[in-house]
Amino acid sequence: MPLKISRRGFLKGSALTAGALSLGTLGALDFRTWAKTNAAAPVRRVPTICNGCGNRCGLFAYVKNGRIWRIEGNPEANGNRGVLCPKGHGYLHDLYNPNRIRSPLKRVDGKFQPISWEQAYQEIAQKINLILMENGPESVFWVNYPQPNHAYALRFMHSLGSPHYFTHGSTCYTARNAAWNHTVGKLPSNDLANSRYILVIGRNPAGGVDLGQVKDIVRARENGAKLIVVDPRHSETAILADEWLPIKPGTDLALLLAMINVMVAERLYDARFVKENTVGFEQLEDEIINYPPQWAEKVCDIPAATIVRITREICRAKPHALIHRGYHGAIGAQYLNSFQTARALAIANALLGNINRKGGIYFAQSAGLGELQPTHPIPAGPAGPKADGTGIPGRYPLGSYGDGISHAIPELALRGILKCGFVYHHNPLRTNPNPKRVIAGYKKLDLLVVIDPVLSETASIAHYVLPASFYLETDEAVDTKHSGKRAQVSIQQKAIEPLFDSRSGFQIICDLAKHLGSARFFNFTLDEANELRLKPLGASLKELRAKGVLAVGPSWKEGIGKLETPSGKVEIASATLEGLGYPAIPRWQEPLVSPDPKDLHAFRLIHGKQAMHTHAMTANQPYLMAISRRYDLIRLWINRSRAEKLSLKDGDMVEIKSLVGEGKIRVKLTEGLHPSCVWLPSGYGVFSKHLTTAYDQGLSYNDFLPTLFDPTVGHAMSSEVIVQVRKV
Numbered sequence: 001m002p003l004k005i006s007r008r009g010f011l012k013g014s015a016l017t018a019g020a021l022s023l024g025t026l027g028a029l030d031f032r033t034w035a036k037t038n039a040a041a042p043v044r045r046v047p048t049i050c051n052g053c054g055n056r057c058g059l060f061a062y063v064k065n066g067r068i069w070r071i072e073g074n075p076e077a078n079g080n081r082g083v084l085c086p087k088g089h090g091y092l093h094d095l096y097n098p099n100r101i102r103s104p105l106k107r108v109d110g111k112f113q114p115i116s117w118e119q120a121y122q123e124i125a126q127k128i129n130l131i132l133m134e135n136g137p138e139s140v141f142w143v144n145y146p147q148p149n150h151a152y153a154l155r156f157m158h159s160l161g162s163p164h165y166f167t168h169g170s171t172c173y174t175a176r177n178a179a180w181n182h183t184v185g186k187l188p189s190n191d192l193a194n195s196r197y198i199l200v201i202g203r204n205p206a207g208g209v210d211l212g213q214v215k216d217i218v219r220a221r222e223n224g225a226k227l228i229v230v231d232p233r234h235s236e237t238a239i240l241a242d243e244w245l246p247i248k249p250g251t252d253l254a255l256l257l258a259m260i261n262v263m264v265a266e267r268l269y270d271a272r273f274v275k276e277n278t279v280g281f282e283q284l285e286d287e288i289i290n291y292p293p294q295w296a297e298k299v300c301d302i303p304a305a306t307i308v309r310i311t312r313e314i315c316r317a318k319p320h321a322l323i324h325r326g327y328h329g330a331i332g333a334q335y336l337n338s339f340q341t342a343r344a345l346a347i348a349n350a351l352l353g354n355i356n357r358k359g360g361i362y363f364a365q366s367a368g369l370g371e372l373q374p375t376h377p378i379p380a381g382p383a384g385p386k387a388d389g390t391g392i393p394g395r396y397p398l399g400s401y402g403d404g405i406s407h408a409i410p411e412l413a414l415r416g417i418l419k420c421g422f423v424y425h426h427n428p429l430r431t432n433p434n435p436k437r438v439i440a441g442y443k444k445l446d447l448l449v450v451i452d453p454v455l456s457e458t459a460s461i462a463h464y465v466l467p468a469s470f471y472l473e474t475d476e477a478v479d480t481k482h483s484g485k486r487a488q489v490s491i492q493q494k495a496i497e498p499l500f501d502s503r504s505g506f507q508i509i510c511d512l513a514k515h516l517g518s519a520r521f522f523n524f525t526l527d528e529a530n531e532l533r534l535k536p537l538g539a540s541l542k543e544l545r546a547k548g549v550l551a552v553g554p555s556w557k558e559g560i561g562k563l564e565t566p567s568g569k570v571e572i573a574s575a576t577l578e579g580l581g582y583p584a585i586p587r588w589q590e591p592l593v594s595p596d597p598k599d600l601h602a603f604r605l606i607h608g609k610q611a612m613h614t615h616a617m618t619a620n621q622p623y624l625m626a627i628s629r630r631y632d633l634i635r636l637w638i639n640r641s642r643a644e645k646l647s648l649k650d651g652d653m654v655e656i657k658s659l660v661g662e663g664k665i666r667v668k669l670t671e672g673l674h675p676s677c678v679w680l681p682s683g684y685g686v687f688s689k690h691l692t693t694a695y696d697q698g699l700s701y702n703d704f705l706p707t708l709f710d711p712t713v714g715h716a717m718s719s720e721v722i723v724q725v726r727k728v
């Protein structure tokens, strides 16, 4: 299926609004009639987990006569504490979405035919056996959204002898994680609620929703904390802030280096903490003189006086002050310098003396889940490294071996190294950069099996599609997502019976393994596996099922102790990085590309989440799409002064072009965006014709991105693209 990047007219698109909102399309009329006739029926409450995004908030599903009646947030769950976001409320209705797959499908002559589970498993197993024979186990891969089943997916790959288990990390967070790992030994959390001064750089918890964080920020603000947001765009979190600092995208490293420069020059840092708990401060002192605020101002567009002032302010509030540990926006997988930026961010926090301190950056308590072995044998690990080069000196030495570099899969397929893949809860054709190349790579596979509740773009080109049951129909593995000041375990469990012939992810993994001769590694039921997971925590499955989440283990305590770094301390200078040929101390590094300031049409293309959509996954939800249309949110943001130079008015249609893609979209003129960039909401651009609500609405930043791998961790550098914007 060729990717159609030019889109239908948007004025025409918005005329569809009334139709899309009509009750008939949403099935709401049916629900009302049903609600009336069932008003007196008894209500059953089932605690479970929301699957509207990776936050996996705790919720209660209320069921009447076998139908979902309503949901509400579980007040005990750390991550959301009683509330749910619009995506959560909207996505639940996809349970009844007519686009759901109703049985296993096989693609024959370009068309899908329903088949039985047994036929699907047998045919898949037979094909894999041939591929294993001809190409060896390394030619088989599994890629998924990281979720509680991943341990079983990994076990499945290892049972076949393949190292090729991947997550979506290289398009999301790998630069951030690597930097924190190499500075403090692991990824920490933010103690926002107790902070007196919160600096958020390239993170937007009110839009890239994290409900617990938003609650904590609001609480901190009520207690007098100051909130500063650094973002090229006036984000949803900037709305809550005391100050918004519109930075030039890709230059946060300059800001952070200058802040560190001021901390050192004015002796504002926590000297005792630095002496007792860090290594390499002297080297930092020597090098940081290169980065005075006057220099940074020219690079990042934040006035030197402002940099000095916020540095003094945050240092006055230390140690109950923090720079948000970050996620995707500036430091996850965006720029050539994202790894160095994340390192500088971690070091600046350490200079505040806030590591594992109240109101600072802290290490969340983690629930150490029990293992399946020795009762259930573990397959021997695979012999070789991953073909993507993660963890290999000279390739991507700081790449996360556990995550792999999933957007390299199409390249490895085109080179004939990967031949057969399972894609689970993941949609690379839409969420990886450069879809033409991704399509070519995934189409090259001899066998592609997609496990999804709907025919996503990726499922649309699969040889076999296995219908995953919807989260409200499914029991799954015990999860630890909600750990905070106390560790928590949570559980997803079925509220209603599956509407169609679908199966849980856990069951599909076990079934596939059994059909491939790995039954001995899957000789347990879900309940047995869950009991074993809970065993060392002293928690009972029965109680967890009744409550949905349980707090386990001791409470968090302040104090740093020995860190999981080579020196056991905060590594301001890192000997490991130096040994690998990277700077021991973060150094200024230009972004990979920059728009030519003399070219009126050239902009950096950046992107971000909107609060009512998850990735490209919820755009097919009619209620959520109705919100997008009602508030005219499917538009490209452009700075008003730049737009006027291109004779653009609010709502005009533009054409965007990059080296790899082009498309048309309407613009939103705003003062709330740095003039060097345009900003595209990241939830649209669905091109699977099977997703009838989402199809052909808006564009995706991936359409314009070349296939890139940053040279340290191998992430996608998804904001390193210059586009030409022209009025049509």
Ligand SMILES: Nc1nc2c(c(=O)[nH]1)N[C@H]1C(S)=C(S)[C@@H](COP(=O)(O)OP(=O)(O)OC[C@H]3O[C@@H](n4cnc5c(=O)[nH]c(N)nc54)[C@H](O)[C@@H]3O)O[C@H]1N2
Pocket (backbone or CB within 6 Å): 053, 054, 087, 172, 201, 202, 203, 204, 205, 207, 208, 209, 210, 230, 231, 232, 233, 235, 247, 248, 249, 250, 251, 252, 326, 327, 328, 329, 330, 334, 606, 607, 608, 609, 610, 611, 612, 613, 614, 615, 679, 719
């Ligand atoms: N609504 C919603 N919430 C979600 C998700 C979702 O899909 N939808 N997904 C979840 C997931 S998987 C993730 S990874 C998180 C992501 O959460 P975030 O990291 O907060 O998400 P983004 O919206 O990608 O980026 C945040 C901000 O970074 C800004 N930004 C872009 N470039 C730069 C830059 O160079 N410098 C600075 N300072 N800022 C920049 C963007 O304008 C944006 O406002 O959200 C989670 N929550």
Ligand SMILES: Nc1nc2c(c(=O)[nH]1)N[C@H]1C(S)=C(S)[C@@H](COP(=O)(O)OP(=O)(O)OC[C@H]3O[C@@H](n4cnc5c(=O)[nH]c(N)nc54)[C@H](O)[C@@H]3O)O[C@H]1N2
Pocket (backbone or CB within 6 Å): 051, 144, 145, 168, 171, 172, 328, 424, 425, 426, 427, 428, 430, 431, 432, 451, 452, 453, 454, 456, 468, 469, 470, 471, 505, 609, 614, 615, 616, 617, 682, 683, 684, 700, 701, 702
């Ligand atoms: N266009 C675009 N690309 C992006 C982003 C974006 O916002 N927009 N964000 C980037 C980031 S931060 C991330 S983390 C990645 C995320 O990207 P992906 O890992 O691809 O995740 P999603 O797009 O959320 O969802 C993938 C698929 O999971 C399916 N699914 C939902 N529930 C279930 C279930 O219970 N079981 C199974 N088997 N399948 C299920 C959905 O139908 C969907 O097809 O994308 C990155 N790339």
Ligand code: SF4
Pocket (backbone or CB within 6 Å): 050, 051, 052, 053, 054, 055, 056, 057, 080, 083, 084, 085, 086, 087, 088, 089, 209, 210, 211
């Ligand atoms: S943030 Fe929203 S969509 Fe994500 S898990 Fe929580 S309620 Fe569901």
Ligand SMILES: [Mo]
Pocket (backbone or CB within 6 Å): 171, 172, 173, 328
């Ligand atoms: Mo993400």
